[in-house]
Each structure stands twice: as C-alpha cells, then as structure tokens.
Amino acid sequence: MSVTIVTQRLTATGVDYADLATHVRCHGPLPTADAAQIIDTVESSGLTGRGGAAFPTGRKLRTVAGNARRSGAVVIANGCEGEPASAKDRSLLLKAPHAVLDGITLAARAVRAERAYLCIHEDQSELRNTLRRAFSERVAAGTPDVDTAVVEVPNRYVASEESSLVHLLNGGPALPLYTPPRPFERGVRGRPTLVDNVETLGQLALVVRHGAAWFRTAGTPDAPGTALVTVAGAVAAPGVYEIGLGVSGADLLAVAGGPTEHLGAVLAGGYFGAWLRADRFAAAPISPRGLHAAGAAMGAGVFLALPAASCGLAETARVARYLADQSAKQCGPCLNGLPALADALAALAVRGGGRGPGTIAALSPYVVGRGACHHPDGAVRLIGSALTEFADDVRSHSERGPCQGLRRTPILPLPAKV
Numbered sequence: 001m002s003v004t005i006v007t008q009r010l011t012a013t014g015v016d017y018a019d020l021a022t023h024v025r026c027h028g029p030l031p032t033a034d035a036a037q038i039i040d041t042v043e044s045s046g047l048t049g050r051g052g053a054a055f056p057t058g059r060k061l062r063t064v065a066g067n068a069r070r071s072g073a074v075v076i077a078n079g080c081e082g083e084p085a086s087a088k089d090r091s092l093l094l095k096a097p098h099a100v101l102d103g104i105t106l107a108a109r110a111v112r113a114e115r116a117y118l119c120i121h122e123d124q125s126e127l128r129n130t131l132r133r134a135f136s137e138r139v140a141a142g143t144p145d146v147d148t149a150v151v152e153v154p155n156r157y158v159a160s161e162e163s164s165l166v167h168l169l170n171g172g173p174a175l176p177l178y179t180p181p182r183p184f185e186r187g188v189r190g191r192p193t194l195v196d197n198v199e200t201l202g203q204l205a206l207v208v209r210h211g212a213a214w215f216r217t218a219g220t221p222d223a224p225g226t227a228l229v230t231v232a233g234a235v236a237a238p239g240v241y242e243i244g245l246g247v248s249g250a251d252l253l254a255v256a257g258g259p260t261e262h263l264g265a266v267l268a269g270g271y272f273g274a275w276l277r278a279d280r281f282a283a284a285p286i287s288p289r290g291l292h293a294a295g296a297a298m299g300a301g302v303f304l305a306l307p308a309a310s311c312g313l314a315e316t317a318r319v320a321r322y323l324a325d326q327s328a329k330q331c332g333p334c335l336n337g338l339p340a341l342a343d344a345l346a347a348l349a350v351r352g353g354g355r356g357p358g359t360i361a362a363l364s365p366y367v368v369g370r371g372a373c374h375h376p377d378g379a380v381r382l383i384g385s386a387l388t389e390f391a392d393d394v395r396s397h398s399e400r401g402p403c404q405g406l407r408r409t410p411i412l413p414l415p416a417k418v
C-alpha cells in the first residue's frame with residue numbers, strides 16, 4: 001500500500017502563529033457535537049495517544065465518561081514534553097494553539113468536565129505569552145470553552161507522568177503516585193481525570209470536525225491519521241514534521257533532508273524507545289505497531305540518527321545516567337537499580353573491560369516492572385537495545401577497550417542543567 005509521507009493537517013495553516021480567525025478559516029468553527037457523538041467518532045477513527053503509550057483515545061474517553069457519571073470529571077492536557085529531544089508539542093502549541101484548545105473543550109464536553117488544566121514545563125515565557133494571546137482571542141470571540149488554567153510543572157523527566165500531574169494539581173509534589181487508583185478512576189480532587197497529550201487533543205478536534213472516515217484517509221488501517229515527529233541527529237534538515245503514519249524509516253529520514261553521513265543506527269521513540277540498526281530502521285514502518293514489531297517504540301515520535309562513526313554505547317551511557325538522575329528515587333528499582341545500570345554501561349563505554357554486559361543482564365530483571373511508574377522500564381529497554389544493536393561494539397569494548405567514537409561530539413541532547 002502507498003502511504004502519503006507528509007500530510008499537513010494540524011500544521012495546515014502553514015503560518016508561524018495561527019490566530020483564531022486563521023484557525024477557523026482553515027479548519028471551521030468549533031463543532032457542536034454532543035458527548036456521545038464525540039466519543040463514538042473518536043473511537044471509530046482509531047486515534048491513539050501521541051504522548052508515548054499509543055493508548056486508544058476513544059476508549060479512554062468512554063472510560064472516564066463512564067466513571068464520571070455522578071461526580072463530573074477533570075481534563076489535563078499534557079504539554080510538558082518531558083522528552084529532552086522532542087520538540088513537537090511546543091511547536092504545535094506555538095503555531096496552532098487553537099487546535100489544542102478546541103480539543104480540550106471537546107474532550108471536556110465528552111467526559112462532562114467543568115475544569116481543565118493545560119500543563120507545560122516551567123520557564124517557557126514565549127509559550128506562556130502565546131497561550132495568553134490565544135485564550136484572549138477566544139474570550140473576545142465568545143468561544144464556549146471549558147474553564148482552563150495553564151499550570152507550570154517542574155522541568156524533570158518524571159514530573160510529566162500522568163499521576164505526577166494529578167499529584168501536583170492536588171497540592172503535592174510532581175512525583176508519580178503509587179497505583180491504584182489511576183487518574184481515570186480517581187484523580188484531581190478525587191474526580192475521574194482524563195490525561196491526554198496536547199497533540200492527541202489537537203487530533204481529536206480534527207476528528208470531531210471532519211469525521212472518522214476523513215481521519216483514516218491518512219496513515220494505514222492499523223495506524224490511522226498523521227503524527228507530529230521530531231527528527232534530529234545526523235540529518236540535513238532536523239525538525240518537526242507531520243507525517244502519515246506507516247511511512248518507512250527511509251522515507252522519514254528523506255523528509256528530514258536525508259543523512260549527513262553514513263548512519264549506524266537510529267534511536268526510535270526517544271529515551272523510552274530503542275536503538276535500531278540503520279538498515280532495520282530504514283525498513284520499519286513508522287507506526288506504534290510497526291516499530292514494536294521491529295523491537296522499538298513510537299513513543300512521543302522522536303527519531304535520532306546516529307552516525308556509524310559515533311559510539312552508540314557512550315551515547316546510551318550518557319542518557320542512562322540522565323534517566324537515573326531524573327528518577328523520583330521513591331522505589332528500589334530507581335534508587336538502586338538505575339544508577340547501577342548506568343555505572344555498568346558507563347564502565348563498558350568509557351573504560352572497556354568485560355564485566356558490564358553481565359552486570360546489566362543480571363540487574364535488568366530486578367528493575368523492569370517493579371517501579372510505581374514505567375520510568376525504570378523505559379530506561380532498561382533503551383540500555384538493552386544498545387547491547388543488542390551495538391553488539392559488535394560491546395565485543396570490541398570488552399576485548400580492546402573504548403573506540404574512537406568516544407571523541408566525537410555527542411548526538412543525543414540532554415537538558416542544559418544536567
């Protein structure tokens with residue numbers, strides 16, 4: 001089947017900032033659909049969450065709406081974009097904030113929420129100003145919106161996990177909560193809480209406007225629609241692109257201008273994702289199912305191209321250390337397991353010697369699935385994929401010590417504070 005590579009839907013206006021008039025001219029007014037129509041349409045569209053786990057959005061809406069029959073619900077739009085390499089949510093909020101604000105209002109209508117929160121990371125004055133401008137345009141136009149507050153969230157990796165956001169909005173620290181209850185059962189002020197990524201909400205608004213059949217005209221039957229992706233690393237035109245799901249990895253790299261040098265691997269799915277050797281990535285379909293079958297993940301749509309001359313083990317070791325430092329250190333796997341895994345990988349990458357792979361293999365089972373949130377699972381997946389995809393490097397580091405790639409400038413970005 002042929003798949004359209006670049007399809008501009010969320011980014012259709014093509015301007016740097018789509019004010020409300022431009023947004024309505026391009027997409028039409030806010031739909032008047034009722035709760036049942038919204039949920040049915042989103043369910044039939046096959047839209048899945050764009051925040052990392054690709055959970056079916058319609059199913060989540062229906063569950064929260066059912067749980068909220070008596071109490072009413074709360075909506076959280078997750079615009080924190082905790083993945084250091086991701087730029088898609090910020091780019092969407094800066095260019096097309098009304099797409100997301102439409103989605104928040106429609107989702108709130110579907111689950112009968114009278115209150116919504118748009119969560120962003122702190123210290124983003126440009127984004128705050130843009131949102132302020134967008135809200136005032138809506139108030140001036142009399143758009144019937146749900147009452148929405150913008151909330152600033154500490155700039156830490158685990159602070160944007162959904163139960164962390166609920167914890168914060170209930171007056172606690174932005175740390176993951178031990179489960180259950182999950183937010184969709186009992187969240188903000190004890191109410192069932194719908195947490196959706198901001199891109200998901202922007203997509204939801206288009207689905208409700210144009211219908212499920214329209215949504216499915218992009219993408220593939222098992223991965224309908226478009227997705228915003230961030231492509232960076234050794235490509236000629238790094239950036240955020242809107243692609244039809246199901247395109248091949250080779251096409252995705254071509255969209256971003258193509259590789260700037262011979263590639264060894266691509267990190268698919270961000271820091272909770274996995275490495276794929278360049279040839280395997282080129283053939284993989286860019287969709288949650290396609291990447292899962294290849295051994296990686298779609299995650300929040302981050303793709304980082306690594307030159308063959310770089311050291312994938314050293315790159316992964318830096319990120320493993322970052323993930324260990326970012327954990328909330330509330331549970332054993334994060335407190336003890338992640339630092340030990342990061343140490344073992346760093347020793348292999350920087351000093352060489354044969355003990356690292358054995359230590360990692362022995363520790364990993366004690367870390368996976370044992371935290372209150374999925375933070376340690378993501379870190380272990382990334383480290384495990386490095387040992388598999390860079391198996392030749394593991395052997396040569398073990399036998400002959402570190403490689404020349406260590407001298408190259410790192411490709412994987414980390415926040416400046418770390």
Ligand SMILES: Cc1cc2nc3c(=O)[nH]c(=O)nc-3n(C[C@H](O)[C@H](O)[C@H](O)COP(=O)(O)O)c2cc1C
Pocket residue numbers: 048049050051052053054055078079080081082083157158159160161162163195196197198200201373374375
């Ligand atoms: C450690 C951690 C960090 C996360 N950070 C984000 C984030 O920055 N933005 C986001 O949308 N989802 C993030 N998620 C996923 C959220 O918990 C939640 O599943 C998501 O916001 C749901 O939206 P969706 O169904 O639209 O994808 C994170 C999950 C984990 C485990």
Ligand code: SF4
Pocket residue numbers: 158175176177327328329330331332333334335370371372373374375376
């Ligand atoms: S698993 Fe790690 S990040 Fe998640 S709650 Fe426990 S200590 Fe915090």
